[in-house]
Each structure stands twice: as structure tokens, then as C-alpha cells.
Amino acid sequence: MRVGKESVFLTGVSRISAAAVIGFWMAAAPAYAQSEVESGTGEAEQEESAVGRNVIVVTAQKREQAIDEITTAITAVSGEELTARDITDFTDLQEISPSLRITGTGANGNISIRGIGTSVFSTSAESAVLPVIDDLATLQSGQALDALSDVERVEVLRGPQGTLFGKGASAGVINIVSRGPTDQFQANFNGQYVDDGRLNIQLGAGGYLTEGVGIRVAGYYNDNSGFVRNRATGTMLGGLQGYGFRTKLRLEPTDNLTLDINYSHAETDETVAPPTYRVLPPNTGLPIGVIANDFLGGVQPGPDNREVNANYDSTRASNTDVISLRGEYDLGFASIVSITGWQDWRNETFNDFDGTTAPVFFTPDGITQGGPYKAQLFSQELRMVSNGDGPLQWLVGAYYADGETDRQFTRSVNCCFPSDWDSTAGTTTTAIFANASYMLPSRTEITAGIRYNNERISVEFLNLLPSNNPPPNNQSCRQLCTGESSDDVVTYKLAVRQELNPDMSVYASFSTGYKGGAYDITSGFSPSRAANPAAPETVDSYELGYRGVILDGRAVIALTGFYTDYDEFQRQAVVVPPDPNDPPEFRLTNVGSLRTKGVELELRTNPVDGLQLNGFLAYIDATITEYPDAPCYNGQTEAQGCIDPDGPGGSDPIQDLAGTRLNGVPEWSYNIFARYDFDTPSVPFDPFIQADWSYRSSILNDFLGDPDATTEARSILDAAFGASFRDSDLTLTVFVNNVLDKSYNSTGGAPAFHPTTVETNNIFRDQGRSFGARLSVRY
Template sequence: MSWGKEPRLLSGASRISAAAVIGFWLAAVPAFAQSEAESSAVKAEQDNGAFDRGVIVVTAQKRAQAIDEITTAITAVSGEELVARDITDFADLQEISPSLRITGTGANGNISIRGIGTSVFSTSAESAVLPVIDDLATLQSGQALDALSDVERVEVLRGPQGTLFGKGASAGVINIVTRGPTDRFQANFNGQYVDDGRLNIQLGAGGYLTEGVGIRVAGYYNDNSGLVRNRATGTMLGGLQGFGFRTKLRLEPVDNLSLDINYSHAETDETVAPSTYRLLPPNTRLPFNVVANDYLGGVQPGPNNREVNANFDSTRTSNTDVVSLRGEYDLGFASVLSITGWQDWRNVTFNDFDGTTAPVFGSPTGITQGGPYKAQLFSQEFRLVSNGPGPFQYIIGAYYADGETDRSFERTLGTPLASQWDSTAGTTTKAVYANASYMLPSRTEISGGIRYNNETISVEFQNLLPSNNPPPNNQTCLDLCVGESSDDVVTYKLAVRQELDPDNSVYASYSTGYKGGAYDITSGFSPSRAANPAAPETVKSYELGYRGVIIDGRATVALTGFWTDYDDFQRQAAVVPADPADPPEFRLTNVGALRTKGVELELRTNPFDNLQLNGFLAYIDAVIQEYPDAPCYNGQTEAEGCVDPDGPGGSDPIQDLAGTRLNGVPEWSYNIFARYDFDTPSAPFDPFIQADWSYRSSILNDFLGNPDATTEARSILDAAFGASFRDSNLTVTVFVNNVFDKFYNSTAGAPTFHPTTVEANNISREQGRSFGARLSVRY
């Protein structure tokens, strides 16, 4: 297994590409500026039409709408606000929406909204929260879990969005809109350095070269140092180096027709920071009968431990290429849109599975595992979208997608845990949908949507592990195992919205959702798994909401109550082997039912001139309603609910999880952001100060309910001050993250397959105070 064993820096070609993008940006600024000054063909600034100045316009419902017209819970944040709040990575988006939680990176990442996500290993399972980037839905959510660059707006839609977005949006959608060519030349540069070893650079420039031809080019570069030291190799783990660029070409060859040709490329290389030992009693026997004290290598377990001792550094590399063509033709009464996309994502992981320097099972280098992923998706969507301000509005669409994810996996050969296989997960989707609304004279809007979705999933799996005594009937898939399953489903949404006055409205909605079936593609795959994929998830959701303007126009408020039921929820749980020499098993199963309900509040206000004060709050009660045959967690006793149907001494104990809280979701979350801008007419700059305070209550981390695996509540304050220079469009910011230097335990309880006396901690950049500076320039 030669791939991925060492951290791979960006290739020479990639560095040349990065330099080319930066050079183009530097050259483009004066070129575009000259073009704007000299050419009378440069277009006038676009009028927003029906939308008043200051009204937030979003496109998450596949048409341009004022945010207060949408009958679903939504948070929209501009690219400028993202930069001001130091939100540079996809995972940072959870700071703008307390109901959103993002953990992990790449193929092991998980996105959840209102407690619902998809935390599984199988490449056949899709995310419950769908990332959409410039109108293209991703095939694997890990494609999106990288840097944010040249973003115009991020929209987080909470609750099932299946009517417009299909089978991968049963819990919500994260819609990212990047900047395109603007009618007047624009350019921006953002660079920041943090004393914890982070360097982030983003830049973009664009405008119209001549009448009917516009272009925008953007790029980014990230270089983040590691957080955890591997004593065995001397490497700082948790470091990342990333680079990417995007080009957007807009052509307007004839009146009423526009064509957008887009291409983006991104690369990421990182060393993955493993859990560190927080509590490790002397002479503890770790998995595979390893005595911990013999292989700590000087690591001192404790709450502030930032060291491990492992044979190899766990690594991840990814490469993403996306090409799209978006055409729009204005018919007058409606617009016809065609969106064609091709996505290619390649991801390679390599992990030190045992996390020690011990010669596990006679292997001098212990147990390692990993392999490459390759996900490719072709998609085509057509839409007919009504134009004009009339009372009747509609969208009619058709969607087709054909995706394939290949994965190869290998775990150290010659040991009882050995595994080696290749797999292909296929998915084909065909759908038609319609959505319409009608505004009555009483200012009551009635809306509804329906979607028919046909999905076919397939699997090919071959076990490549040599066997002198192959089992009968191909039970371990030494010959190719194949499977195929199809499903047809109709999802719909009904809503009513009442305008109380031009600035205030209330709404109620009922919607259904769906997430497709999935094959359990992991080690131990069998013909039975090929014939019996996990069943699809189905969703029923009720929502009440109020949006309005209060305090004499100085504040906007959005208040939402929700109640959502999930049936056949897909979840993966670790089954702990009775014999430590047996290989671990992770099973993808369907939880009978679960329910998530709660309240969300979003407040944006200017209580007086120059002060901006925003607050976001979420209360979420997420409970498993039905799961009578769940596996027991490691160390669970009969008194704690672990019983065996076969009686004492049985080999397959289970527990009933009905009524227990769903893991991975805080009950209370809130964020408060404040900024004050000073007026200094006598100076060439205007100073500002800002603060960002976020809180999350404690989180149960173990799906099987181990109460010891609980993350403590955390409260973090970030602060910044700086100045904006009026004549140069320059802003300089100095900031402090985690002002009070709070260090909190992010993963309490024993790691998988460890004794219950062990506690571990996942190190993040939030777990300590850091200082930084940011330089922003806009033309």
C-alpha cells in the first residue's frame, strides 16, 4: 500500500497554477479598470426590479425571491459577512446557523440540521443535508467540506427540501452561490494570518470585457499548521494545505439569452489529527491486547494532551474538478433554464488504525487501513420559471443524474483484521417537479409543490483477500457480488402564508421528504447485503413561522417552530466483538423511527446608528422513537439495559433505544454577533469593533447511548477591532479567537473498541486562544 503513507505537498504543476491565478488577478485589476473607463459598452448596474433596496434576495427555492416570501426556515449570509466573521471553511458555517452542525472532513465528514445527518462509511449512502454549489447538487457531501472562496451568499434551508431538490435533502440544503461577472468591474483580496499557524488567501476579479462578454476569475490558498504532535514521526497532525481556483465566463450572444460556462478546481492535502488520550489508567489494555503503557512513547494523558504515538501519520488528499454550463432564455412570460454539470472528486485516505507503535498481531508496523475514492456525477436540469410580479408564480422542472462512486480499501494483510476489496456504488435519478403559488386579494398566499422521483441504485463488490479455503456459495464475495434496486416516490409540500402588513407575515407548511436506499458497502460485504440494501428514509414535517420587521424598522425577526418525524432512519453503529482478536464490524441499519422538534429564532437589528446586533438561537429536542434491537455499547451492563434474547452467555446482546436522545445534537445553541462602526470624518479611516459569542450545550456523542461519551457544554467569545480606509477600499482587522482561552472536551468517553475506563479528546482550533490579522481590499 504505497499511496498516502506520507503527507503530500501540492504538486509543482499545482503551485504553478496557483501562481498563474494570482498573476492573472494582479494583471486583471488594471486591465479591467481600464476597460471600464474606456468602453461605453460596459453595462449599467442592474436594477433589482421588484425587490426594494435592503431586502435580502435568495435563490435557494430555484428562483429569485425576497427572503420574507419563502415558506421554509432559511438563514442567508453574504460573502462580506462571512469574511468579517472569519468563516473561511465549510465547517465554519455552523457558526451562522445554530441548527447546523458539521464534523469531520472529506469522506468522513457529516453534515446535520436539526440533529439529522448521515454518519456512515458506505459510499452508497447519501447525505441527509444536500450541499448545492452554483446550482449543482453534490454526489458525496465530502466534496463540499473544504475552503469557501469568492462566495456571494450562503443560504441554509432547514427541514426537508425534497420537492425542489430531490432525494438527498431530507434534512435540509446548504446552497452556496459564488460570485460571477458583474456589470461593473469588481475585485477583492482577503488575506489573513493566525498565530496558530494558519495562512489564508482569497482573491477574485471580474467584469465585462466588452458588451456581451463577462468573466470572473477567483482563487484561494490555505496553509494551516498541525495541532497534534505524533511523537513517533515528529509530524504535527491536523495540518492542511489547499489550493483552488474558479473561472466563470458569461456570454450574451443575442438579446434575452445568457450562457455561463464555469470551471473550478480544488486540491487539499492534510494530516488528520486523531483523538488524544484524556484519561488512560495505568496498564490499560487497549484493543488487540495492546498494553498502553508499553507504547505511549512519553505521551502524558490529560485534558490538555496534544500528543499521540503512532507508527504512521493519518492522511487525506482530495482533488475536485467541476464543469458546468448554465443557459437562460427570457421568453417574456417565463424563463427557460438549462443547467448541465460534470463533477469529478478523488479522495485518498490512509489511517493508522490501532493508533500505537505496537506490533499488533505480529505486524511490526501495526494495523493500517485506507484507500482511494473516485466519485463522478453527470447531471442535467431543465426549468421553466415564471416572470413578472403577477399573483400566480410557478416553476416546472425535470432532472436527470447519473453518478458512480468507486472505492478501494485495504487493511494490513497477514493479520486477523486483514481486508482488501474494490467496490462501485451507482445511482441514477430521473425526476419531474412543479411548484406554484397564488396570492389572493386578501394577501393570503397558497402554495404547493410535488415531485416524482425514480431512483436506481446498484453495487458491485469484490473481495480481493486471498483465501486458501473459500467459503461456499461465494459468501465473502470472492467472485463479484452485484445488486440493483429501484424505487419510485412522490414527495410534496403544502403551505399557506398570510401577509399581516407589507413587512410582517406568518406561514404554516406541511412537507414530505425522502432519502434513497443504500447498500452497506464495508468490509464483510456479502451476497445477502447485495440483495438487501438499507431501506429508504421517509420524512413528514410540520412548520410554523413568522417573519417581520419590528422596532420601527430597526430589526428583522424570524421565528420558526418545527416537528419532524423520520421513519427507517439510516444509521451505522459499531458492533463490539466479544473476542478482541475478532475484526470490528460496522452495520448500516434502519432505525425504526425518530422525531426532532424545536424552535429557532433569528434576529437582526440596528438598535441605533452604527450598531449591528444579530442573534440566532435554536432549541432542538431530537429523540429516538423506535429501535428495539439496537446493539449494546461497549461495557454496557444488563442493569443498563443490555440483554441477550438467547439468555445469559449469548453472543448477540441488544438494547431498546426508544425514548433516548439522538446523539450529535446540542439541545440549546445560540450565537450573538455585535459590531459597532465609529464615524471619524476628520480621519481617513473609520474604526470598528466586533464580538462573536457562541454557545452549545452538552452533546451525547455515542449513537448507542453511552452516557460517558458526552461532550461538555462550551461557550466561546471571539473579538476583533480594525479600521476601514475610505479612499483605498482597504480594511485592516486584528482579531482574537477564544478570548478566554477555553479548553473543552470535544469527545468524552472511550473511543470505539476501547475499555470504558478510557477517555479521548478531539482537538480543534477552537480549543485555545489565538491571535490574527486580516487585510481586505475591494475595488
């Protein structure tokens, strides 16, 4: 049922919106009379907790649950708050959940939680963080790395979710719930323009056409200008044009049966912003005898350099279609839920690999690479979920998925390491699972979950190079090369939650996780790789949590401690050959063991009427605990730990990475959000001001530990002011991103074919100050 007008920023804890950015909400929080909560089927409703108070309802654990009842760390964010904080793309979600980090786009994207992600080239590898969109688990995480449109809420579950999600999810789940039909006709429009060349438009409308028939239609359009100039072509790189639409048709033929038929389509075309030169000493020579200064084309290296000089513009294009049927039948004591899905994702890339105009390897146009990429997945899930509010809550289910990812890859060069191949990675998952919780009279809740998962993977690889010109690192598979493997695993979770009083609770949990094996599908594929895929990852995770309402209801707090071990971690290892004229090799392998431990603090306060102060703090200590024979990074000396077991002059130098910092993880990160809503009854609008401050400590970018490949610490301040017009549901916002005009360049180390004295930047769109305006209208 519909519960009044939805509002994201309301004065008083008693009026905090549904699925706000603070991850945990207590059962003791007073009723938020003007908020709106969407269930997994899209219908807005408020749920009462076991102790009689209204709380946020989330569905990331495959049943409707009050968020305070979930014994795992979770952050829930409403669609309205995403819009108010200028979060329009999937990659922006890391700004509201600092334990989450998202880098890259498309097939090269990487999502990590608490330091753990999957950054590999192979299409056979699963993502450690599983994006789930409207109850459908994605086959490739790149499918999710686009615009966020008509979102009801986003739920970020941190830590392994191996009981309810068997396809990946060894580090966490990002559950995206889009809006569905509402009882009353409802429409919304959001449009914004930023002076850096961003235009974003979103709209949606829906309601019931007649009794038992509802529909919602939504769409978006993005047109973003580039921010890195290619002097050779005159193009501004980093630009993006995209559009998409979604339809949800709801049929209620009987009081007990609900059917949702969903279809979505999205297209994106972008030019990829490559690394720029940060440090390039004069007269730098490349291994092939080219002087770097000869191809700069007027580019001035430096920390603020936003120019490159490359033969070609790197591009990416993607096309996504998703069809799903969700049926729910109410038996009274329980509900049966069936979800059938079909996903088709097509992605094509073209990359100027060397990023210069130099005749790399004596090829006038240098090295280019890329090709088409197609992922298709059929999935079927069936589950039975208990109804009612008794002490025992349970669900049982079964899951089947059959996916296939095709990739064609071509690297153009006249010598040394050309590539031209076609591959297919197959995966089939069959699983059964169960989860139950029981509340004792002492207000002690015991939860247990278990999942049996059978995973079958396969590979087909065809080397298309002419037989008289094989690359030196791929002497086989010039005919079709195939492989098959399977694995069975049982994962489980045990948790205990104790209500200390109606306002406070604590919990402890132990859970296991799993990520399936993967084939190393790269240009060096061979019969040996087909026979020996990388082993599955396994996870053991411990978590302690506290949740409470303090300061007479003026503050809600959640404190989480975690300790997680990952064994047989899958990683793309870069093997640097001893001869600097030979190209590096990229190999998917099990590098050993990792450990992440830390503390997360979430806080939402309402110290005085009209003022909100929200914060999220994360401390993450992520280290490699076992990797005794890791390759050395480029230029590493014996004093820095690089040794050769064969003695001086040997060809296989290695290092021991045990105890070293894991790459890609800031040790400290936090976000502070403040907003003040003025109460102005004498005029028809209510003004507001808000500020958003985020911080990330320095990040090591190189898994092998190259200290020169480090992203410096950065602090970013965003600010906005505007007014909400009470009678028209219209909000006008003027905002400034990166108020202090801070630069937070990523030092990427030396690129391919360059000496170690060269450093590059990875430029981001929001490195400079920008101004914009946003108009939001609801009807």
C-alpha cells in the same frame, strides 16, 4: 444592475447588507441603498417585494425570490460577512447557523441540520443535507468540505427540501453561490495570518471584456499548520495545504439569451488529527495482552493532551474538477433555464487505525487502512420559471443525474480481519417537479409543490483477498458480487402564508422528504447485502413561522417552530461481538424512527446608529422513537438496559433505544454577534469593534447511548477591531479567536482494542487562544 458600493456592516436597518447572517428578512425592512444582491446568474440587482419594498433575493428554491416570501426556514450569509467573521472553511458555517453541525473531513465528513445527518461508511448512501454549489447538487457531501472562496452568499435551508431537490435533501440544503461577472470591473483581495500557523489568501477579479462577454477569475491558497504532535514521527497533525481556482465566462449573444460556462479546480492535502488520550489508567491492558503504558512514548493523558504516539501519520488528499454550462432564455412570460454539469472528485486516505505503536494483533506496525476514492456525476436540469410580479408564480422542471462512486479499501493486518476490496456504487435519478404560489386579495399566499422521483441504485463488489486467507466476516464475494434496486416516490409540500400587515407575516407548512436506498458497502459485504439494500428514508415535517419588523424598524425577527418524523432512518450501527478479542462490525441498516422538534429564533437589531446586535437561538429535542433491538454499547450492563433475549450468557445482547437522546445534537445552541462602527468624518477611516459569542450544550457522541462518549458544553468568544479606509476600499482587521482560551474537548469514549476505562479527546484547531490580522481590499 450594480447598486452602489457593497458593504456588509452598515449603520441602521435601512443599510443592512444583502444576504446577512439573519436568516429572514421582512418585506417591510427599509431599502438598503448601499447593499448589493447577486442573482442566481451572478448579476447584482435589487428586487422589489409585492408590497413595494426592497428585500434580499435568494435562489435556493430554484427561482429568484424575496427571502421573506419563502415558506421555509432559511439563513442567508454574504461572502463579506463570512470574511469579516473569519469563516473561510465550509465547516465554519456552523458558527453562523447553530442548527447546522459539520464534523469530519472528506469522505468521513458529516453534515447535519436539526440533528439529522448521514454518518456512514458506505459510498452508496446519500447525504441527508445536500450541498449545492452554483446550481449543481453534489454526489458526495465530502466534495463541499473544503475552503470557501469568492463566495457571493451561502443559503442554509433547514428541514426537508424534497420537492425541488430529489437527490437527498431530507434534512436540508446548503446552497453556495459564487461571484460572477459584474457590469463594472471589480477586484478583491483578502489575506489573513493567524499565529497558530494559518495563512489564507483569496482573490478574484472580473467584469465585461466587451459588450455581451463577461468573465470572472478567482483563486485561493491555504497553508495551515498542525496542532496535534505525533511523537513517533515528529509531525504536527491537523495541518492542511490547499489551493483552487474558478473561472466564469458569461456570453450574451442576444438580449434574451445568457450562457455561463464555469470551471473550477481544487486540491487539498492534509494530515488528520486523531483522537488523543484523555483518560488512560496506569497499566491498562489491551485485549491482545499489550500494556498501554508500553506505547505511550512520553504522552501525558489529560483533558489538554495534544500529543499521540502512532506508527504513521494519517493523511487525506483530494482533487476536484467541476464543469458546468448554464443557459437562460427569456420568453417574456417565463424563462427557460438549462443547467448541465460534470463533477469529478478524487479522495485518498491513509489511516493508522489503532493510533498506537503497539503490535496490535501481533502486527509490528499495527493496523493501517485506507485507499483511493473517486466520485463522478453527470447531471442535467431543465426548468421553466414564470416572470413578472403577478399573483401567480410558478415553475416546472425535470432533472436527470447519473453518478458513480468507486472505492478501493485495504486494511493491513496479519490476522483476524484483513480487508482488500474494490467497489462501485451507481445511482441514477430521474425526476419531474412543479411548484406554484398564488396571492389572494386578502394577502393570503397559498403554495403547493410536487415531485416525482425515480431512483435506481447498483453495486459491484470484488473481494481481492487471496482465497486462502478470507476474513471470518466475509466468506463470499471473492468473485464479483452485484446488486440492483429501484424505487419510485412522490414528495410534496403545502404551505400558507398570511401577511398580517406590511410589517408582519406568519406561515404554516407541511412537507415530505425522501432519501434513497443504499447498499452496505463495507468489508463485510456479502450476496445477502447485495440482495437487500437499506430501505429509503421518508420524512414528514410540520413548520410554523413568524416574521416581523419591530421597534420602529430597528429590529427584524424570525421565529420558527418545527416538528419532524423520520422513518427507516439509515445508520451505521456498530455491532460489538461478545468476545472482546473479536473486532467490532460496522453495518448500514435502517434503525427505526427518529423525531426532531424545536424552536429557532433569529434576530437582527440596530438599537442605535452604528451598533448592530444579531442573534440566533436554537432549541432542538432530537430523540429516537423506535429501535427495539439495538446493539448494546461496549461495557453496557443489564442495569443500564442491556439484556439478552436468550437469557444470561447469550451471544446477542440488545437494548431498546426508544425515547433516548439522539447523538450528535446539542439541545441548546446560540450565537450573538455585536459590532459598532464609529463615525469619524475628520479622518479618512472609520474604526470598528466587534465580538462574536457562540454556545453549544453538551453532545452525546455515541448513537448507542454510551454516556462516557460525550462532548462537554462549550462557550467561545471571538473579538476583533479595525478600520475601513473610505477612499481606498481597504479594511484592516486585528482579531482574537477564543479570547477566554476555552477548551471544549470531545470525549470520544474508548477507542478500538481498549477497555471502557479509557477515554479520548477529539481536538479542534480553535481550542486555544489565537491572534491574527486580515487585510481586505476592493477595487
